Amino acid sequence: MIIASVDIGTNTVLLLIAEVGETSFEITPLLNEYKMPRIGIGLKLSGRIAVERIEKLFTVLSEYKSIISKYNVDNVLVTATNALRIAANAPEIVERIKKQLSWNVNIISGKTEAEFAFLGAVPVSTKNKNILVIDIGGGSTELILGNENSIEYRKSFPIGSVSVTENYLKNSPPLDMGLRELKIHLETIFTEIKNKVAPDLTYSIAGTPTTLFCMMNEIKSFDDSIVEGGILKHGDIAKLIQELQKLSSEEIRNHYGKIMRGREDIILGGSIILLNIMELLHLSNVIVSSRGVRYGAIVSFLNGMQNKG
Structure with missing residues (x-):
C-alpha cells in the first residue's frame, strides 16, 4: 500500500x-x-x-x-x-x-496534533521508555510524554516560532527588552511542565531542531537521513542563540545560505522556545527527528484500519 x-x-x-x-x-x-x-x-x-x-x-x-x-x-x-x-x-x-x-x-485539534506528533516521531524500539516529544510549530508548541502503553501527558501551547517573533522579536536584530519579555512569557506559559514531565529520552521535531542541527554541522542542503537521530546539546543551542541575537534576518540568511531560506526571521524565536523548555526540564540534550504529524497521520490511519479489520 x-x-x-x-x-x-x-x-x-x-x-x-x-x-x-x-x-x-x-x-x-x-x-x-x-x-x-x-x-x-x-x-x-x-x-x-x-x-x-x-x-x-x-x-x-x-x-x-x-x-x-x-x-x-x-x-x-x-x-x-x-x-x-x-x-x-x-x-x-x-x-x-x-x-x-x-x-x-x-x-485536527491541538490534542490530536500532539498524538500524531508522538506517533510519528518515536521509534518503536524506544517506546518502552518514557519519551517526551517537543513539536515547535509556527503558531503552537505541543509537548507529549508517553510510552508503549499510553500517553501520560499532552498539551498544545498557543505559542510558536512565528507568534513569538511577531509579538516579541519584531526588530531585526531583536531588542534586549523584547528578549527579556519573551523569556518571562515562556517561563510563565510552560511553568506547569516542571512537575509533570520527567522523560527518559526527548525528541524534538519540526523545522526548528532540524535547522539548528544543519546550522551547527554546516549542512548546506537538508537531508532527512543525515538529520534523523542527530543530537542537540543545551550548551550548543545557548551559544548559537547568543550569536543569532546579534544578527539581522538578512545577515542570518546570508551566513547560513539555502538551509535558512524562509526561516531566517523565525529561527531565533523557535530556538529560544526549545532552550526554555530544556532548561525548565533540566535536559542536557534532545534527539532531532524530521518525522512528526505527517507520519503520525499515517499511523493513525493504519490503526483505524486494524480496528475495523
Whole structure:
C-alpha cells in the first residue's frame, strides 16, 4: 500500500509519500517534500489567512498533487494544524481544496496534533521508555510524554516560532527588552511542565531542531537521513542563540545560505522556545527527528484500519 500524507502547518506544508507493509504496517518513505508558504504570517493580528498566502498555499498543494499523481497512491491524507484551526476563513480554504484538488482536509485539534506528533516521531524500539516529544510549530508548541502503553501527558501551547517573533522579536536584530519579555512569557506559559514531565529520552521535531542541527554541522542542503537521530546539546543551542541575537534576518540568511531560506526571521524565536523548555526540564540534550504529524497521520490511519479489520 502507498499512502501520501500532506501536513499543512503555519509555516510549512510537508508531503510524505510512503510505502506501508502489508502486515507489519512498517512505513518506508519514498519521498519527502518541504515547502514554506508561511500561511500564518499576520494571522494573529487579522484573524484570517491573507489572500497572497492562500495563493502560495495553493501553488504548493497543486505541485504536490502533480507529484502524487506520478505514484500509484492508494490514499491521500491531508492534515491541517494551528493556522487552519484558528483562521476565520479556514472553511472557505478547506472548501476550495476540496473543489480544486478533490482532497478532504482533516483540521485536527491541538490534542490530536500532539498524538500524531508522538506517533510519528518515536521509534518503536524506544517506546518502552518514557519519551517526551517537543513539536515547535509556527503558531503552537505541543509537548507529549508517553510510552508503549499510553500517553501520560499532552498539551498544545498557543505559542510558536512565528507568534513569538511577531509579538516579541519584531526588530531585526531583536531588542534586549523584547528578549527579556519573551523569556518571562515562556517561563510563565510552560511553568506547569516542571512537575509533570520527567522523560527518559526527548525528541524534538519540526523545522526548528532540524535547522539548528544543519546550522551547527554546516549542512548546506537538508537531508532527512543525515538529520534523523542527530543530537542537540543545551550548551550548543545557548551559544548559537547568543550569536543569532546579534544578527539581522538578512545577515542570518546570508551566513547560513539555502538551509535558512524562509526561516531566517523565525529561527531565533523557535530556538529560544526549545532552550526554555530544556532548561525548565533540566535536559542536557534532545534527539532531532524530521518525522512528526505527517507520519503520525499515517499511523493513525493504519490503526483505524486494524480496528475495523
